[in-house]
Amino acid sequence: MDAALVQRTYSRKRQRQQTACQDSFGLAAHKMACQDSFEASAEAPPASCTTGLHLDLGQANFASSTCSVCGMMYCQGQESDEKLHAAFHSSHLQGIRFQGWQAERVVQRNALSGRVLLVLPRDPAAHQRKVREVSVFLEDELGLVPGWLLSVPVKVFLYVSLGRRVVGCAVTEAIATAFPAGVATRLMDAARCHCIAGYVVPRAELAFTNPTEAGCAFARAYSQGDDFLVYK
Numbered sequence: 001m002d003a004a005l006v007q008r009t010y011s012r013k014r015q016r017q018q019t020a021c022q023d024s025f026g027l028a029a030h031k032m033a034c035q036d037s038f039e040a041s042a043e044a045p046p047a048s049c050t051t052g053l054h055l056d057l058g059q060a061n062f063a064s065s066t067c068s069v070c071g072m073m074y075c076q077g078q079e080s081d082e083k084l085h086a087a088f089h090s091s092h093l094q095g096i097r098f099q100g101w102q103a104e105r106v107v108q109r110n111a112l113s114g115r116v117l118l119v120l121p122r123d124p125a126a127h128q129r130k131v132r133e134v135s136v137f138l139e140d141e142l143g144l145v146p147g148w149l150l151s152v153p154v155k156v157f158l159y160v161s162l163g164r165r166v167v168g169c170a171v172t173e174a175i176a177t178a179f180p181a182g183v184a185t186r187l188m189d190a191a192r193c194h195c196i197a198g199y200v201v202p203r204a205e206l207a208f209t210n211p212t213e214a215g216c217a218f219a220r221a222y223s224q225g226d227d228f229l230v231y232k
Contacts, residue, residue, distance in 0.1 A: 069093070094166030096134055098158075101126060107157070113160040121153045131156050134169050186224055207231035 066073045070089045072080040090097075103124075108116040118126050132154075135149040149171050159168030192201040207229035208219045219228040 033061070094163070095161060095167035096130075096137060098130065098164050098166050100160070100161050100164065112162075115158060117158045117160060119156040119158065130158075130166075134158065134166055136173070138169060138171075184218060185222065205229070 009011075064073050065076050067085060067089060070085075070093070072085050072088050074085040076082070101124075104115075105118045105120075106115050106124075107118045119131050121128075132150065136145070136146070139146055139149055152173060155172045157168075157170040157172070158166050161167045188206070192203070192206070195201055203223050204225070206219075206223060208215060209231045211219055220226055
């Protein structure tokens with residue numbers, strides 16, 4: 001056999017053996033790396049994940065307190081909540097803080113009590129923000145639907161005290177027609193006559209649900225006396 005052919009055959013065989021050894025070594029090394037990685041992950045403790053929970057079982061004081069004066073619910077002991085409550089409480093008792101504007105539309109002024117400002121829908125953004133702040137406060141106090149007071153273009157009158165507080169507000173809208181007077185009286189008359197079949201409820205036997213100041217005036221006038229019943 002030719003010596004050169006034997007040499008070439010031997011060289012190829014040796015080269016294939018070396019490649020096979022390298023592949024085997026690479027596969028073994030990969031297996032060892034995977035095994036080490038798996039063992040390391042198995043030995044490592046899982047990352048702790050804790051969540052603080054509270055059980056609301058109808059407690060009277062559930063992680064918060066409600067101010068008996070202003071009605072705000074806040075967390076006692078938390079600095080941010082304490083400051084927020086202090087500001088809201090002050091606004092509730094003394095009126096919303098108002099530093100004034102450079103350009104004010106003063107419609108009335110009293111040297112002893114303050115001034116009345118008129119704010120229109122076309123006025124600057126700073127004026128509108130203060131009007132929205134006042135309207136949100138009023139809607140919450142009166143139990144109105146949020147956004148109802150400013151749902152249409154209105155003229156807003158703000159009474160600003162000498163202490164730089166908004167202590168009064170009137171939201172007005174120009175309308176073409178209004179409900180006629182006497183609606184409440186006619187409703188009550190109909191209710192008395194048709195509430196109980198065959199019986200007309202006397203006015204003195206009517207009970208009113210937690211009436212407002214205006215409601216009290218109507219109840220006294222309709223009941224024809226200073227005393228009237230309150231429904232509980």
